[in-house]
Amino acid sequence: MVKLTDVADEPDQADKGLRLLPNWSLIRKVLYLGSFVMLAMLTQYFVNAADNLMVGRLDDAAEATASQAALGLGMPLYWAVGGFFAAISYGAQAMTGRRYAEGDPERAGQVLFNAVLVSVFAGALGIAVGWFSGPHAVNFLAEASEEQKQLGTVYVQLRALGIGAMVSxxxxxxxxxxxGRTYVHLIAAVVMNVFNIGLNYLLIYGNDRLGIPRMGLAGAGWASMIATYLGLAIMIAVSLAPRYRQRFKFYRLKNFDRTVITNIVKLMLPAGSASLILMTGFLLFFKFVGxxxxxxxxxxxxxxxxxxLMDTAALCFMPLLAFGTATATAVTQSLGAGKPNLAARYGWDSVRVGLLAMIPIIAAFLIWPEQIISLWAPNDPAVAAAGASSLRLVATALPMLVVAIILSQSLYGAGANVFVMIAEGILHVGCLVPLSWFLGPHLGFGMEGIWSAAVxxxxxLGLVMGAKFLAKGWRSIKL
Incomplete structure (x- = not known):
């Protein structure tokens, strides 16, 4: 087990962001945690990406392209609702890390007990919101074709049924x-992914010998929803292991604490609102493309x-989010141990590692954009041709994407959730949405205009998160 706080609380150039290379003796701790989170999130990503990859290989090219267009609405809608309620994780992780670093495992277990209570109610509400609002949202957002609208409605409602499992x-x-047991979710995510791919294959394409009809995109929705509940079952099973149950004592009724619940919800609401704002911005972005x-x-x-393009960019976004999650654990435990300078060093050194990792990815996006996009849509060459120049634009934004994601997650770990929410809201409402409409449909710059707005x-966002982390107010937040 890696000890994140057994390092002296010494300020260095990391506070000022001036050093080019990370302190490898320090960052190895985050890399250890981050590797499990990264693999888990990549695996979780493939649960969702498998839908796009497999419907893109339907024999009917028109159906394949319409299904992918429907997914472009369906996935952000799923994450807009599910992500809002799943933001329970930000408060629960920050509070757990603080209690654990303070040497109080039973209070860390108390956080889980109350987080699960909140997740049951939040998940049920999320299912209802997703199921009833999904068709209306698709009807408003679908601009490309009637097929996109019909397919998107079915998919969104099926995925909504899995929101409860996702939140818990x-x-x-x-x-x-x-x-610091980041490998637990990795185990669940791997099993989920393997199961989802197999069920996807059976339900999307059908199997005459087994009597399974060809369901297309609806089959992808059923498979992903069922896989989500399997993942929850695995997480619950691990939590019942004696080494966790006996040490943290989370399954006790006396753990119920209104103050803990209130704090979880207080941290959840701004983080969830930031996620909702993010997804709403991307949905309007997608509407303008339609x-x-x-x-x-x-x-x-x-x-x-x-x-x-979104799924390709997510291959960068998800590992960065995973690494940021591990960094958030390091930040919150460092603050819990009374080492704010160490927390800052973890944040900046994680950014340096992310920037180094982006170099080959930027090169690939610039050199082979059309070939990369064709992996998602092999049966329709027009799709790859339409997105190639925009993928090159995405490549130019990757360095600041590193700064934005890792430092926003670090700020979540510190408890600065309200700041992240406000920053996201202002930039979406004041920049992404109006600028993508202005440069795209209004001025007629097409796809490239819309993706320039995203850049x-x-x-x-990277500049704002960097400036906030350079300031020191987040170091004194109490949880």
Whole structure:
């Protein structure tokens, strides 16, 4: 077990962000935790990406492209609702990490007990909101075609049925991440992914010998929803192991504490609002792409290309989010141990590692954009051609994406959730949404105009998060 706080609380150049290379003796601790979180999130990513990859290989190219366009709406809608309630993890992880670093395992277990209670109610509400609001949201957002609207409605409602499991899974994940057992969610995610791919294959394409009909995109929705409940079952099973149950004593009724619940919810609401704002911005972003498809008579081509671009960018986003989650654990435990300078060093050194990791990815996006996009849509060459230049634009934003994601997660670990929410809200409402409409449908710069707005937004977010982390107010937040 890695000890994150057995390092002297000494300030160094990391506070000022001036050193180019990370302190490897320090960052190895985050890399150890981050490797498990990263693999788990990549595996979780493939649960969702498998839907896009597999429907993109349907024999009917028109159905494949329309299904991918529908997924472009379906996934952000799923994360808009589910992500809002799953933000319970931010408060639960920060509080667990603090209690664990203070040497109080039973109070850390108390956080999980109350987080699970909150997740049951939040998950049920999330299912209801997703199921009833999903069709109306798709009807408003779907611009490319009637097929996109019909397919998207079915998919969104099926995925909504899995929101309850998703929220509770994140409550357990927050606890295990907070105590440094980041490999627990990795185990669940791997099993989920393997199961989801197998069930996807059977339900999307059908199997005559087993009497399973070809369901297309609806089959992908069923498979992903069922896999989510399997993941929750695994997390619960691990929590019942004696080495956790006996030490942390979380399954006791006397652990119920209104103050703990209140604190979890207080930290959840701004983090969830930030997630909701983020997804709403991307949904409107996707709506503007659909308008371009409709205006140019290209069917679902640009919408499918945007979905491929988002999934490609997510291959960068998810590992960074995972590494940021591990950094958040290091930050919150350092603050819990009374070492704010160490917390700052963890944040900046994680950024340095992320920047180094982006170098080959940036090169690949610049050199082989069309080939990368064609991996998502092999049966429709027009999709790859439509998105190639926009992927090159995405490459230019990757350095600041590193800063934005890792430092925002670090600030969540410190408890600065309200600041992150406000920053996200201002940049989405004041930059991403209006600028993507202005440069895209309004001025007629097409896909490249819309994705230029996204690049500007990412750079702005990186600057804001960097400035906040350079300041020292977050070091004194009490949880």
């Amino acid at each position: 899974t994140f409550a357990f994940k927050a606890f295990f991440d907070g105590i 308008q371009i498809d409709a205006d140019m008579g290209t069917g679902n081509t640009y919408s499918a290309a945007t979905k491929a 500007i937004y990412v750079n702005g």
